[in-house]
Amino acid sequence: MxxxxxxxxxxxxxxxxxxxxxxxxxxxxxxxxxxxxxxxxxxxxxxxxxxxxxxxxxxxxxxxxxxxxxxxxxxxxxxxxxxxxxxxxxxxxxxxxxxxxxxxxxxxxxxxxxxxxxxxxxxxxxxxxxxxxxxxxxxxxxxxxxxxxxxxxxxxxxxxxxxxxxxxxxxxxxxxxxxxxxxxxxxxxxxxxxxxxxxxxxxxxxxxxxVSRDVIYHSTLILVAGIYLLAMSIVSFFIKAAGVSWADTAQTIFFALSSLVLASLFLSSPLRRRLKVFIAKHFFANKYEYRQEWITFCASLEHHERSPYDNALAAMRGPFGCTAGLLASMKNGRLQAVSHDGCAAASPEATYLLEHLGLPAIEHDWIIDFEKLKAGYEVPPFSVEHDRLPAPAPFSVLVPVHSDGGFQGVFLLSRPTSTDTVDWEDRDLMHAIGSQLAVYLTMYEANQKLAESQQFDTFNRMSSFLVHDLKNVVAQLQLLSRNAARHKHNPEFIDDAFDTVESAVNRLNNVLSQLRSKRIDADSTQHIEIAPVIAQVCQTRSVQEPCPVFRDLTHEPIRLDANKERFENILNHLIQNAQDATDAQGQVDITLQVTGNHCQIDITDNGHGMSQDFIQHRLFKPFDTTKGNAGMGIGAYDAKNMIEQLGGHVTVQSAPEQGTRFVLAVPLSTRSPQKNPTILKE
CATH class of the missing domain: 1.20.1070 (Rhopdopsin 7-helix transmembrane proteins)
Structure with a gap:
């Protein structure tokens, strides 16, 4: 056999x-x-x-x-x-x-x-x-x-x-x-x-x-019962073998009590449920094809035409075949619906479940099966008023979703069509998907906050640059006002005054244009001659002691492809910084020379100087200033940024009480200067 x-x-x-x-x-x-x-x-x-x-x-x-x-x-x-x-x-x-x-x-x-x-x-x-x-x-x-x-x-x-x-x-x-x-x-x-x-x-x-779970389950019960009865028979045999007068009676009573214990164990619902879960976990292939489920899960998060909340809801519903679902997010201390499909977002059932069961489920990380909860088969680790629970339709399961310091929310799902009852494997999969979606939604909300922060940073940066431009305009007008009393009857001063006003108007129009467009316009490149620009800036900065001294060591015109106005601004700022750091009796020298295929601009002073730690960590850091409210902390940063955009570099040599030397090295323009057209006259 x-x-x-x-x-x-x-x-x-x-x-x-x-x-x-x-x-x-x-x-x-x-x-x-x-x-x-x-x-x-x-x-x-x-x-x-x-x-x-x-x-x-x-x-x-x-x-x-x-x-x-x-x-x-x-x-x-x-x-x-x-x-x-x-x-x-x-x-x-x-x-x-x-x-x-x-x-x-x-x-x-x-x-x-x-x-x-x-x-x-x-x-x-x-x-x-x-x-x-x-x-x-x-x-x-x-x-x-x-x-x-x-x-x-x-x-x-x-x-x-x-x-x-x-x-x-x-x-x-x-x-x-x-x-x-x-x-x-x-x-x-x-x-x-x-x-x-x-x-x-x-x-x-x-x-x-x-192999059928019921077959293995009942076979296991029969096997356990057989082993138990065999053990009890052996014990009763030893009782009878004792040879005392009451051995037969004791054997009968013992066997009856043993049968009662066995029947009690078989009728114990918790024991039967644990046995089913044990058999299913250790002796059977999984209910879900997890490789395919993972591929489908990842694909559901890549639908860019839907919001991330809609993607998350679809990803949670997919494996279980739920026809309806709702996702609620914790905002301002209460759960608010952020996505729903196949159901109303503000239905009385959803509102009650979110208000009374949502937060406890999140705190205890507990998946709630409403049908088992109402029937008394499920005992959550928090108190529930069973008589006030709404009808299970349209929701059957509540799944909490949370991550440490990140997204917190719950899913309300209709009855899963992929299974007759929500068992341990369904719960494990819900937990796994919920953990991934918590990270996904945490990253999404963090990116949203980061985008808002970047918008504020952009606005603040734009404001700082515009204020910097306004300061330059104010400096020009202050210079004009300061010299008006002495030179207002000088025709040349009048011409310079109109030129200054025209320049100020152009700068202010540029500022207004940038404010209207809410962005800083990209620089327009021009073919400029460097020496006249430096000379003009030195003349402008001559209103402050010590007056800058410009020395042109080149033997022919040196040209550069750059935005003239911005180039003037960075030179103006660096020369002003040198003047601010130097006593009135000191020296500020500007030198232009050619080294190889670069033009080199040296701005040297014998002022207070800077430490190497300050140069490395603070000098070129935006919005970091030593002038208090008088400065914006972007001049040196803007100068370094522009020179590097032109393909050059900035070098700083300084020591406390020994002065400072800024070296701006910029590649020379390879374009030939444009000649003025010759007008032939008869």
């Missing part, structure tokens, strides 16, 4: 493997052949016991099973991808020995030329080879695969160990003991579930083998 059970087990495993494999490799193909040969071997041996066929038929099929199984074990040990790799391996000689024995046994069926004892010894050697392969498989497996390998090592080790004892006894006595031979069928049948566990756990053999 045991052999037929084993044959049925191998056939069932083969059927499951054929219907659940999605891709084929060497190990999976060999495993299928092992199931075929195992079913044939067990069936042949069972028929041999019933009809008395020659023993050699069973030995031949057993050798074929051992040979194919040895190929599978060897291929797994060396991680072979093709059969040729197994055949070329040096250990293939052991597999060849087994197939040679099978060949000799087939020949023995046709021509009797070897004694039966030789074949007993050959099968004894097969058992030793099998045990050696099992030991190598376990020893050479990666640490991560040991848990997957253990079941098949135990199962096959049990078969080969039994065979070793069986054939060792047969070799010594020259006959197979009937009890040994009959019991082996049950040993093989017992090993098949262990093989199934490895095929499920090991990636190289993996298949999504599914």
């Amino acid at each position: 045991g052999y037929f059970v084993a044959a049925t087990g191998f056939a069932a495993l083969l059927l499951l493997l054929l219907t659940t494999y999605r891709q084929v490799n060497l190990q999976k193909s060999l495993l299928q052949l092992v199931c075929v040969s195992g079913a044939v071997w067990a069936g042949t041996t069972g028929l041999q016991l019933i009809y008395g066929y020659p023993l050699l038929f069973s030995l031949v099929t057993e050798s074929l099973f051992n040979g194919i199984l040895s190929l599978l074990l060897l291929g797994t040990i060396i991680s072979a991808e093709r059969l040729s790799e197994v055949i070329k391996h040096k250990l293939m000689i052991l597999c060849g020995v087994i197939f040679l024995v099978a060949t000799l046994e087939i020949c023995r069926l046709l021509v009797p030329f070897l004694h039966q004892k030789v074949f007993f010894f050959a099968h004894l050697c097969q058992a030793i080879i099998g045990l050696w392969f099992i030991e190598n498989l376990y020893r050479r497996s990666h640490r991560q695969e040991l848990q997957a390998i253990k079941p098949i090592c135990l199962g096959l080790g049990m078969i080969y160990g039994y065979n070793f004892a069986l054939y060792a006894d047969a070799f010594l006595t020259n006959v197979i003991a009937p009890s040994f031979w009959d019991g082996r069928g049950w040993i093989i049948a017992t090993a098949i579930p262990l093989i199934v566990l490895t095929t499920r756990r090991l990636n190289r053999w993996a298949s999504r083998v599914y």
